[in-house]
Amino acid sequence: MDVMPPFxxxxxxxxxxxxxxxxxxxxxxxxxxxxxxxxxxxxxxxxVYIIAG
Numbered sequence: 001m002d003v004m005p006p007f008x009x010x011x012x013x014x015x016x017x018x019x020x021x022x023x024x025x026x027x028x029x030x031x032x033x034x035x036x037x038x039x040x041x042x043x044x045x046x047x048v049y050i051i052a053g
Contacts, residue, residue, distance in 0.1 A: 007039045 020026035034041065 004039050004042070005036065007043070008037055010040075 020029055
């Protein structure tokens with residue numbers, strides 16, 4: 001059974017935005033970001049869900 005990756009620091013999670021050079025770069029970065037930060041996304045979406053009601 002896979003275990004979720006550890007929580008990453010918020011400064012690392014929101015470092016800024018660099019525009020992807022093309023659609024392949026966008027896709028690769030999107031997938032790697034979702035995998036690397038999945039715990040952060042889970043916590044953030046849960047917090048938004050709780051606040052939004």
